[in-house]
Amino acid sequence: MSDNDKYICRFKYNKELADERDLDDGTRHELELQYIVMSVLFDEASVTKEHGRLKEINRLVEKCETKLQELWGFDYDPSRFSYWYEIPGCVCPKLDNEDLLGISTNIYNTECPIHQPELVNADT
Numbered sequence: 834m835s836d837n838d839k840y841i842c843r844f845k846y847n848k849e850l851a852d853e854r855d856l857d858d859g860t861r862h863e864l865e866l867q868y869i870v871m872s873v874l875f876d877e878a879s880v881t882k883e884h885g886r887l888k889e890i891n892r893l894v895e896k897c898e899t900k901l902q903e904l905w906g907f908d909y910d911p912s913r914f915s916y917w918y919e920i921p922g923c924v925c926p927k928l929d930n931e932d933l934l935g936i937s938t939n940i941y942n943t944e945c946p947i948h949q950p951e952l953v954n955a956d957t
């Protein structure tokens with residue numbers, strides 16, 4: 834199983850959930866586009882080693898996930914973001930962060946090339 838296969842299921846919208854939430858065709862189309870954007874960002878993250886770009890990708894992934902939440906009709910809630918720690922190259926603890934979904938605490942690995950504290954905080 835390649836890295837790409839591992840991520841592919843994360844980049845499709847869930848039709849059952851879309852039916853359940855009664856999403857219209859326009860919204861479904863936008864969801865498809867956002868998942869394509871997300872997969873392109875992940876692809877790039879898997880090849881680039883450049884810290885500045887990885888940090889930018891992290892920011893774009895966050896933006897994309899915000900949009901996904903909105904399209905799905907969920908309230909904006911960054912504590913439920915789950916793509917950031919799946920970005921290829923991220924070495925932050927995935928299971929711990931999974932456990933903390935919905936609680937506004939993220940656990941970073943200080944060695945993470947994407948989420949090193951100084952990179953995350955150098956945001957403004």
Ligand SMILES: [Zn+2]
Nearest residue numbers: 923925945948
């Ligand atoms: Zn990380």
